[in-house]
Amino acid sequence: MPTPLAPDLASVASVVRARRTARRAAASCADGAFLVTIDGAVSVGKSTTAALLGDLLEVPPEALDVRIVSTDGFLFPNRVLEARGLLMRKGFPESYDHDALDSFVHSARDGATELRVPVYSHETYDVLDEHDVLGPDDVVILEGLHLVALSDAIDFSVYIDADEADIEKWFVERFFHLRTSNAFYRQFAGLSDDAAAAFARDVWSSINGVNLRENILPSRDHADAVLEKDHDHTVRRLVVKHGNMRT
DSSP: OOBOHHHHHHHHHHHHHHHHHHHHTSGGGSSSOEEEEEEEOTTSSHHHHHHHHHHHHTSSSSOOOEEEEEGGGGBOOHHHHHHTTOGGGTTSGGGBOHHHHHHHHHHHHTTOSSEEEEEEETTTTEEEEEEEEEOSOSEEEEEESOOGGGGGGOSEEEEEEOOHHHHHHHHHHHHHHHHHHOTGGGGGTTSOHHHHHHHHHHHIIIIIHHHIIIIIGGGGGGOSEEEEEOTTSOEEEEEEOOOOOOO
């Protein structure tokens, strides 16, 4: 039977703590942040999972300092995407500043302080001209897309999986919510429910579903843990692989 998300994430948090302790036993890795990545399709629940995992890692007796970073901030600004003809490819691998993302994760893992992280606004659907400042932190949870390329810097990776039909349904539901609560999506508020559903399904089939199958899903095989969700967001299965610790 499906299980609630929190108990399964508690087991993931225990593995993260154990692997962090083992990594800190190596003198060359003692000072940097332990880097956890959470990957998966759009609307699969990456942000929620990252927040819950962060909460579990921050509780006593070993209360860790945890920061959550979204890869959204490492998207190229809309003006750059438009100039490169990539605005309709937003979220695909080529729409990210991989050099900046790679520099950030390696600096965090090496123990750098006052790391500047670009901020993404879902209200304007664009990267802002401002930054958050991080560091030093015990754990950095990086949630978003296309993180497998950072494999040499990742200490522990989680892939959130679900049937594509369920993810598409969640995407449509999210679109309905955003068109009444988000500044960018209010341009779709005048659509009828049927038209809005048809539009969201078309976006899924032509953009997000393609991105999932071609670019996101392959990273599942490289994850340290795969969390499979059922149609109601409960956990159908959690598989934690027992590989060697990265140093």
